Amino acid sequence: MDIVIVGGGLAGSRTAQRLRRAGFDGTVTLVGGEPHAAYDRPPLSKQVLTQEDEPAEPPYLRADADVELLSGVHATALRSSGHRVLLDDGTTLGYDRLVIATGMRPRRLFDGRRGVHVLRTWSDGLALRAALREAKRVVVIGGGVLGCEIAASARALDLDVTVVELLEQPLVTALGPAIGSVIADLHRSRGVDVRCSTRVARLEGANDRVERVVLADGTALDADLVVVAAGAIPNTEWLSGSAVRVDDGVLVDRFGATSAINVFAAGDVARFPHPWAQGTVRPEHWQTAGDTAALVARNVLAEPADRVPLTAVPYFWTDQYQSKFQVIGLPSADDELTVLDGALDGRFAGHYTRDGVLTGLVTVGMPAVIAPYRKRVGTPL
Ligand SMILES: Cc1cc2nc3c(=O)[nH]c(=O)nc-3n(C[C@H](O)[C@H](O)[C@H](O)COP(=O)(O)OP(=O)(O)OC[C@H]3O[C@@H](n4cnc5c(N)ncnc54)[C@H](O)[C@@H]3O)c2cc1C
Incomplete structure (x- = not known):
């Protein structure tokens, strides 16, 4: 065969x-x-x-x-x-x-303008890594997992960073407004300018190089590097x-x-x-x-x-600064979040429910809660 x-x-x-x-x-x-x-x-x-040294080959x-x-x-x-x-x-x-x-x-926006990057491949990664080392002011378009991780990395390099998100909070579709607000606060506490419920209208700059990002409300943000992380x-x-x-x-x-x-x-x-x-x-x-x-x-x-059907419980993680968010299940933005342990501004574990059914679990810094929940997600509480 x-x-x-x-x-x-x-x-x-x-x-x-x-x-x-x-x-x-x-x-x-x-x-x-x-x-x-x-x-x-x-x-x-x-x-x-x-990382300090340029990696020699892909992971x-x-x-x-x-x-x-x-x-x-x-x-x-x-x-x-x-x-x-x-x-x-x-x-x-x-x-x-x-x-x-x-x-x-990656979905591409404002293609053809110098200083605009996307991130999916090894060569995208090397190009963005080099650009971050030349840049002073970065605007990340999109406050999803990828955009938030890139913002955290850019802050680790001590750059001036703005995240522009169309919806009311970062990651709101995946994790709902409460965790979205935790993530926005986390970034703000690290000095990121998080601007939600707004969109980028256009980029400006001489010789096709980006110098400014203009938002729909007319606000102009100086930028020498734009990362499009818009899906x-x-x-x-x-x-x-x-x-x-x-x-x-x-x-x-x-x-x-x-x-x-x-x-x-x-x-x-x-x-x-x-x-x-x-x-x-x-x-x-x-x-x-x-x-x-x-x-x-x-x-x-x-x-x-x-043939056997798919039964695996979906899982993802995202690392932002020192926080590792781990999520299992398929929560929706409007599911009810209940904090089970800890506090949302530090280490915590919370579960999501919809119509009395457990739809997911989110945790920061409490990985031990995940395993027992794997069997319970998708069942009535
Ligand atoms: C920067 C980044 C960070 C991430 N971080 C996390 C994380 O922290 N946690 C997490 O849970 N997930 C993360 N993910 C998601 C995770 O990496 C993806 O879910 C995973 O890579 C998907 O694997 P895949 O093989 O389906 O697709 P891909 O990895 O995209 O591989 C598809 C391959 O197919 C090739 N291809 C496309 N078209 C053709 C064609 N016509 N002919 C031949 N080849 C073709 C592509 O070039 C590519 O090499 C991240 C993703 C990215 C991009």
Whole structure:
């Protein structure tokens, strides 16, 4: 059997490892996309930006799977009826099973202006690291996880930092207004100018270089570096015209299978029904990328009747200054937050409920509470 995996990030490489670990001895071809072997993205917004010495190479993931790696090659089209993937080096790969793990790319705003950066890849990380060392005043557009981590890293380098967030608090969609306000206060206490409920109208500056960020209310912020952290877009264009259904991600069933025969998807690109979610979810978290890769590796090799559904509890973490926020479950912004231990301005643990059902847990500095809650999330309180 020939298995092709498109996308050589965490989900693609984990799928390959799991296939080998399960004893699969056929061909595994990994269409890598980037010029590097698989590496970890979380350090890109943290240590890679702040550490004193420039890192010599990406934070590589363990690469112990025996695969045919096509680095720097992209899939350009899928002919699902013929079980073939077309590549940008002009070749075609046939497959018996295909795994889509093409991840996301940053939403770009104000492209083409010098001094404007995004962060997703190793080369983005190195470029931003260099720019931070030249900059004095940074504006981060977007107060989500990525934007807040970049702001914290820029403050660690003693830069003047402003975060501009469209919604009423940073991270409000993921964690609700109470934790959003904790995060805003944390950044403000470290000297970040956090501006919520506003948007960037335009950038100004001579010779296409950014010198000012102008907000919708007319406020002008001096800036020599702008980081756009305003969300990401699933890499699915190459699937157009195939039998794979796409709707803000590749739609998969609870077994990780797409609408095309023998085609599966894992990682940030996959949108799946979760037992406790209304509709479908696409969490964009490191843990979920690994969990969905493990699921798909198992189900790719199984007969349809023997496939197992996704049951893993979603988990993510974010490091901001000395605080590590850890979150399990799928809380919504309007779920009720109850503080169980500690205080919101320090170490704490709190759970989220909706209609009497436990939807998630958030903690800072109390990692021991997570394990017992894993089994309880999704059940009535
Ligand atoms: C800067 C940063 C910090 C993060 N920090 C955290 C954190 O602290 N905690 C947390 O829980 N999560 C974090 N995440 C999220 C986590 O890293 C992602 O969920 C994870 O990387 C997703 O893995 P993936 O393999 O699905 O996608 P990706 O890692 O994006 O890999 C997809 C790969 O597919 C390639 N590709 C795309 N299109 C094609 C094509 N047509 N043909 C071939 N290849 C293609 C891409 O180039 C890429 O190499 C962070 C993400 C970033 C960017």
